[in-house]
Amino acid sequence: MDEETVSRDHVGSLERGLAVMEILARHPSGMTLTEMAEEAGLTRAGARRFLLTLVATGYATQSARVFSLSPRLLSVARIWLAGTSLWTFAAPIMRTVAAQLNEACSAAILSGEDVVYVARIPGRRILSVSLDVGTRLPAYCTSMGRMLLAGLTPAELDAFLSRATIESRTPKTITDRSLLAEAIGKAGTDGFAVVDEELELGLRSIAVPIRDKAGRTVAAINVSTQSARFSVAEMQREILPALIEARQRVEDFFVV
Template structure:
């Protein structure tokens, strides 16, 4: 990497500009120039140039002291979502699966160390988990994460398992590298992952991969349910079959359109 924005191949101004956009969040919806500089690890002078550039381009607004993102930022994420075109292609299949299982279903892709939700059909029955498109969850503690990790090349999986900072979300969370690796291997062998209250008490989910033309997990599809409504064995005996059929339909449709 070049250390200078004006020479070499790597554009540091672009890297830092993207980091500034990502510095805003639910906890920090607006930031001052010095907060941006501190959060991103850049000088105030650099933060100022980036914020003024983003403001001039309409991605950031300011009241003079505090800066906040504008809806134009959504155009960036939208570029990815619309190039996947999941809403149109997968939406009808997901609606059907959700109606059939009477549970929420979602599609996520891997952006280590997280999974990222790219499509979601919620049920009216639960409003506990407010996971919209773009939401991120730690891969190790989710069913979609486990099937996506199972699709990684061995060296990438090893690097992930050995470096990931796990957290004991509940008493059920697998946190040790060896347990995690076993769970991922099992997901790969069985073609699905069932995660039982490892992220949140009362929440179970089951996921299968959506395969690309080379048979690799390009995305994952899951059904999530309240533990009080769905036993582990019901998820396996009743939900897994329609879930698999749905993932095949979506995979076929996406492959036909060259999206995965």
């Protein structure tokens, strides 16, 4: 596209209006008309038109002489992110973890009694359990499930434990509901969950929660490995730091 076409199609007023929104975003406590005019390089009349337009369209609020951005902009961001999928952004972060450890890295959300995989970066080592995006596994005997259950309110967790189908998947599966509640509580206190051959013999996994801006657990990410590759202590020492770093980076996409 040549410069003449760009110039003809360029809407200067929209550009200035977006600049005003960005300036407001940098001042969460709000700004006066005079402050906006000075920082945006606009006349007071020009700044006033942009600010009042934002107020009229719901993107800003006015309290006396102070203008601030409204939550509507966050709603727009959420709609965009929902259509784009946060896990599209998280995948490269998870891929780094998988490559660093040479193990699979996955993400899941809670759905009823199960976890549902929303992202998965396979490792090079073969596990007999077949996992992919959309796979459902019992929450009670998976590391991500334990972490997601730890994010429930006490009443929600009690309801889950009372209704969930809990059965032995291996000789090591915790099936006693009181012991299971203790394991879930420990995961919440520790900030991570380890499941040692409870889903499948020879399979260990460790998970951490993904929390939104309000502190709610909305997902979990884990690394799964063969028990011959890492002991539980080695997982906490070698895998957990990488997961925590990845969690912090993924959570950046959940703050809107």
